[in-house]
Amino acid sequence: MKVWQRWVKGLVLAIAIALVVAPTAAWAASSAAIRAFDDAEVTRQDYSGQSLIQAEFASVRLKGVSFRGADLRGAVFNGVDLREANFEDADFTDGIAYVSDLRNVNFRNANLTSAMLLQSELQGSDVTGADFSFAVLSKQQITALCETASGTNPKTGADTRESLGCPD
Template identity: 40%
Template sequence: MVLLSLLVPVVLPLVLAAQPALAITAPELRSQRSLQDLQPDMHGRNLQQQEFLKASLEGFDLSDTDLRGAVFNTANLQNANLQGADLEDAVAFASRFDGADLRGAVLRNAMLMNSKFTAAVIEGADFTDAVLDLPQQKALCARASGTNPRTGVDTRDSLACR
């Protein structure tokens, strides 16, 4: 019994150390795995709930792509083709959509805080209940036009333009 009590403090830590460590994968690592499958032409793909953290998607063709619930935090989508894309419930914090083609895109309930849309084409885009910074909303209202072909919502109405 004495020998056992002397061995337990020495052997038990060695046995526990031999067990594999379990850890939650960091979002950036999950994002890197999903980015491995990305190609410049992603037209019409199903990318629901994918994570594109710090992703460079500049100039990518994401037209008619299902991006519902996708996360684009600090992503670069400059000059990307998002025409007809479904971005409902997407999160794009501090992302760049400068020069992106968002014609006919659905951005309902999207969280778009700190994101930039300089020179983005938004004709027929539906921003219903999307969360935007006020300066971005005003800038988008200045050029908003058209009606979304899928939802039937006027772009100006979806942005609550005055």
């Protein structure tokens, strides 16, 4: 991974931490326009192809749910059980998954550019063809994903291993 890419990842992480620790009034005021989902509202098991831009999912169980081809740009998953979910061909650009369970998730050909996957578990997930360019992940997450990472994202053209910063 190039020095400037590491610098950008560090900057993005610092901004994310600042926003979580000390959110501003402007952010709070803007959240009223964002669709939020809680246990009472999450009854669907298929969000395939849906536009869920900036949707917020907090403390809900979405095990095995399909987000295949969904537009999840800027979406937030906070403390969400997403085990065995399907994110194939989904666009999770600028999304956040914080303290969420993403084990055994299908991320084939997904776009996770600039996503923040903070304190989330990703073991066993299929990242074939996924684009993680500028995404924020822990070193442990990257090491685990690099063991099976392969392919090129069909939309962005990014090599999965390169976007994760996997060693050659």
